[in-house]
Amino acid sequence: MRVLVTGGAGFIGSHTVDALLAEGHDVRVLDALVPPVHPQHRFPQHLLDRGVDCIIGDVRDRKAWERALADVDAVFHLAAYQDYLPDFSTFFNTNVVSTALLYEVLVESGLLPHRVVVASSQAVYGEGTYRCSNCPEGRQVHPRLRKEEDLARRLWDLRCTVCGQSMTPEWTDENIVAPHNAYALSKYGEENVALTLGERYNIPSVALRYSIVQGSRQSFHNAYSGILRIFTQRILGGLQPVCYEDGHQLRDYVSVHDVVRANLLALHHDGAVGQAINIGGGRQVSVADFAQLVVKCAGASLEPSAPGLYRVGDTRHVLSSIDRAASLGWRPEVPLSDIVEEYLSWAVAQPDFGDVTTAADEHMRALGTLRHAT
Template identity: 50%
Template sequence: MALVTGGNSLGKRVLVTGGAGFIGSHTVDVLLEKGYDVRILDSLQPRVHPRGKPPWVPKEAEFIQGDVANRADLERALEGVDYVFHLAAYQDYMTDFSTFIHVNTESTALLFELIVEKKLPVRKIIFASSQAVCGEGRYRCPEHGIVVPTPRPLEQLERGDWEIHCPYCGEYMEPLLIDEATISPGTTYGISKYAIELLADRLGRRYGIPTVCMRYTYVQGPRNSFYNAYSGVARIFALRIMHGMPPICYEDGKQLRDYVNVKDVARANVLMMEDERADFQVFNVGGGRAVTVLEFAYIMLREFGSDLEPQIPGVFRLGDTRHTVSDISKLRALGWEPTIPVEQNVKEYVAWIQEQKVTKEYLLEAERLMREHGVLRQVRKGGTQ
């Protein structure tokens, strides 16, 4: 393996934006274990961290509370840094579209702006991207071959028709593994992440700053905030089960997902920082196994020892994709493998969330906000479920 560090982390300083958050904090842990000096820049956004600085932020890491989109904060954080993980991001299902661009995309442009303007000796930048860049992914039509579909129309979802149709003949299509060449973002969040990928490649090459973009799939595990609506299926199911409510599956529960443990993701992040072969590349980061949402619900129910049954009430969430399973062969070729199966992933998350002081108000408030903003919707009367 070609290491940019020469295998020596001694004296190398790494900035992790969003380092108090979910993926960021686990990446900080791996970096510290490997002997790097770590600095964290995190705004402690109230929607994600309403209790302030979380207890898992290690004392060994320097902590700066600041905004990645603020010039003075970011300039201060970049001082004396060798490598950067730009993992801070705005993620939610709310309709504040401009915030996605401001926080995710503009901060990336500002990062390059400061490095170039101040002639900072940053050796490499790792960016958090997302499978949202790929939208609905890739499908195969028996007649028309491989198709990259657009998002499912609202009218289709309202009648409970969940699967993807061929845009040419209208027939149902077979979902395929999503490779890194698939680009079709269907949400503002996905668009903001694709813009990051473009900036990383174009500005990185122009100014000789190696970059890597990591397209995460459905990352699960401890420390995933249970305060915002984006935090995912594990949060939704766990909070409902903990409070005696059955897990609710959106659509028909047959959506295929690719769940990956956050520890595997953190390990991939650091490996790609250290490996020169990753420079100027985009990598899918997934669990390597397709699981339906309904299967995931049963896995979590078993872990809780609950006799509740999942419910499928004909509810859907605007912006969700039908099937998302990544092709991770490119990352595997550089020596990374997912090591934590879905069952262990759920076990770790359940053990963690049971230690947190969580009331069902967090869950109900997130659901209320999604309904209020038109994100969470019901199948029309007479539609199929």
């Protein structure tokens, strides 16, 4: 097939391109190459050397879609805006409007691709699913956004609104959605556009809700792009890894290689069509434990710090159930230590590797996105 990958010069996109080429497909990439993710504003040489048809264009531009979609058999729409900045309209213009434009051009051109796969996010769950063991029958709870006054007082954990006791986070399946920030709202909007218009116009579509994806080729310059990047930069610079809140937040980190296998599954498996599907790591890992793992793999002797910083709109715990993906034959395979070791080896070999975390934190502080609890 000829497959279009938007955002194909980026982190998940470039790994997906590699896998598609390995399967023998012709690949076209549409990418705007905008900073800070692409400070050099050029396509990676490894894409050009392998004959990938690379188009510079913005997914918010109809003409860019018209050019990129010519004669394609499948689409991976991975281009997205991700950040913690309060430029809310950019999230919706980039993530939702671009997806609407994709389907608009497909319908008006009479194109019926074999598959459209869009990248959604675990962020759509907000605080996810909890269980209050103190309430009768162990009441299941889906909390709303934490209160600012609680965060400012370092009251990080969610408590049951009935009995006031702490609750236990559980795996969240695809049926519970409660986005709490602009990025999450835009991703939920994007997957709704894809699945609804896909069904309406007979365009087989899939939305994959990625958990926190880690691995090589993550940009060093994007404040959103990952805990592994942040910890690596600080630790290799001889600085303590800084955990937001108290470091006890639970996440399910997943390797980019496992995500790429899920992408290919969505491309080929008809059972994925019409569904939103969680793609997660299947393991509960605290932020502090992740920091300790990076310290260990880097051969350093540093202790994580938790000075009481918190980001507005962050969730306390969120864990994605992967039962639906498992029913289609997918499970994560890459151990967490392998993810970290691969990233460390890749990062130190990059000419632009360095610590930009301090500047990113200062920028988020100035905008009020990153705050310090009393």
